[in-house]
Every structure is written in C-alpha cells, then in structure tokens.
Amino acid sequence: DAGVTQSPTHLIKTRGQHVTLRCSPISGHKSVSWYQQVLGQGPQFIFQYYEKEERGRGNFPDRFSARQFPNYSSELNVNALLLGDSALYLCASSPDRGGDWDEQYFGPGTRLTVT
Amino acid sequence: GNSVTQMEGPVTLSEEAFLTINCTYTATGYPSLFWYVQYPGEGLQLLLKATKADDKGSNKGFEATYRKETTSFHLEKGSVQVSDSAVYFCALHREYGNKLVFGAGTILRVKS
Numbered sequence: 001d002a003g004v005t006q007s008p009t010h011l012i013k014t015r016g017q018h019v020t021l022r023c024s025p026i027s028g029h030k031s032v033s034w035y036q037q038v039l040g041q042g043p044q045f046i047f048q049y050y051e052k053e054e055r056g057r058g059n060f061p062d063r064f065s066a067r068q069f070p071n072y073s074s075e076l077n078v079n080a081l082l083l084g085d086s087a088l089y090l091c092a093s094s095p096d097r098g099g100d101w102d103e104q105y106f107g108p109g110t111r112l113t114v115t
Numbered sequence: 116g117n118s119v120t121q122m123e124g125p126v127t128l129s130e131e132a133f134l135t136i137n138c139t140y141t142a143t144g145y146p147s148l149f150w151y152v153q154y155p156g157e158g159l160q161l162l163l164k165a166t167k168a169d170d171k172g173s174n175k176g177f178e179a180t181y182r183k184e185t186t187s188f189h190l191e192k193g194s195v196q197v198s199d200s201a202v203y204f205c206a207l208h209r210e211y212g213n214k215l216v217f218g219a220g221t222i223l224r225v226k227s
Contacts, residue, residue, distance in 0.1 A: 004158070033213050042119070042204050042217030043159070056214050090158060094213055104213055106151075106158035 002026070004093050004107035012113045013081050021076045021110045025093030031055070032074040033104060034066055037088040049074055050096055078112075086114045117142045117209050121218035128225050134192040136221045138179075138205035141186065146209040148172075148181055148188040153202045153220070162190075162203070197225045 005024045013019050025032050031050040035043035045058040049068035063079045072093075078085055088109040094102035122137040140146065150162040150172070163172030168183035177192045188205060205218040 031213060035215075040219070042206075042219050043215070044217070045214045048213050058214070092159075092213075096213075102213060103161055104215070106160070108156065108158045 004091055004105055006089075006091050006107040006110050008110060009108070010111045010113075012115060014115055015081055015083060017081050018077065018079050019081060019112060021078075021089050021091075021112070023074045023076070023091030023093075023107060025072050025074070025091075026105055029093035029095050029105070030072055031094045031096040031102065032068055032072065033092045033094070034074070034076045035090040035092065036060075037090055037109070038084075039087070043090055046076070081114045083114050086112060088112075117146065117207060117216045119205050119207055119216055119218035121203075121205050121221050123219075123221070125222035125224055128195055128223070130197055130225055130227050131194045132225075134190070134195045134199075134223070136190040136203055136205075136223070138188045138190065138218060139186050140188065140205075140207050142207055142209050144209065145183070146207040148179070149206040149208070149215070150177070150179055150188070150190050151204040151206060151217075153204065155201070159204065195223070195225045197227050199223060200225045 033048040034046040037043040047066045048056040052068045065077045068074045090109045091107045092104035118141045147166045149164045151159040152162045163174040165172040165181035171180045202220045206215045
C-alpha cells in the first residue's frame, strides 16, 4: 500500500506570496494532521482535520489555513509568506478509530524555502 | 503547558556501543509517550510508545520505560549499528485528538 504522499517535494517562494501544499493520506485513513518542522527543531502541530472538519489547531496565525476534501486528501495554505515560514511541512494521516489516540503515519514532507 | 525536553546532540558513537538519549516531559495528568525516528530524506516513523506509567516500549532493539516519578522516557539500545544513524524525537500526547508535542530532536551518528 502507498504511504502518505505530499506534493511538491520542494518549493521556493518569495516573501508576501501564497503557497498551497498537498497531502494524500493512506487509503482508508480519515484524519489528516499538519506539522511545521523548522530546521533544528521538532515538529509543531498546525492542524488536524477529520471528515472535512477541523478538529484541532495549534498556535499559528490566521495566515495558515487548511481544508480536507471528500476523498480525505488535504491542502495547507499559507498566505503572506514570511522568511520564518521556511520549514519542512509534514502531513500525517491516521485511521481514526474513534478512540482518544490513533497512530499517525507521516509523509516525507514538503521543504518550503521563503526568500 | 505540555512540553518535552531532549538531550542535545549530536551524539556520536562507535558501532556496537550502548546508546542512551534522555527525554523528560512536563504535562498535566498522564500523557502517552513516544519515540519517533527520522532517517535522512524521510518522514517520521514511530519507533516505540508507552501509554501508562511503568510501561516499557520496545522495537528493533530500542527500549524506553515510562517513569512517572522522574517524568522521563529515556531511549536505550544495547548495541547500535551504522544504520541507526538518524534523528530521534521524543513526543507526548495528552489532549483530545491527534496533536503530538515533540522535543527538539537528537541527532545520532554511528561510526563503523
């Protein structure tokens, strides 16, 4: 089975621009989470979506938004890019069996560089 | 709030050496604890987990024990291999939903 896939792999943008990152979860997984990993730091939680609804949001500004589609794929959007948005953006999917915790399966990430 | 502190790296060891990577946490109540590994160019992979005090998680020769009294979850391996070279992240889960709180990561380099 294919794992979590993310596109693009790498991306270079200029300050002030907008970016859209995409994630396809493992087949059968209904929940998608997004994390930001700045170089030298651990991943930080941005969003979780389940059945197209936002289930959780981390401490990120409103410039960050996301959505989930009927096929459970997801997009992360970042507006008005800042240099500090340069990071590896990780997507994770989980089956969401209704319990408090589901193992998350991470994709390889999208490396965003803002110049 | 919830947080995780890991020992700083990089940790450089010779093959077959003993590995310890320290991890302590701050959380209300009783979080679940995890170790994730990130190989170069790849996403995070769950290495092991423990969901309650005194639980021992183990996988691929790695072990970690959930110590509530010291709020720790140190990662150990008796004999490391070159293929273990990676970045290791300690993490906790406490809140509803799938939010993980990660430490800063520890780079492990194993020399042959």
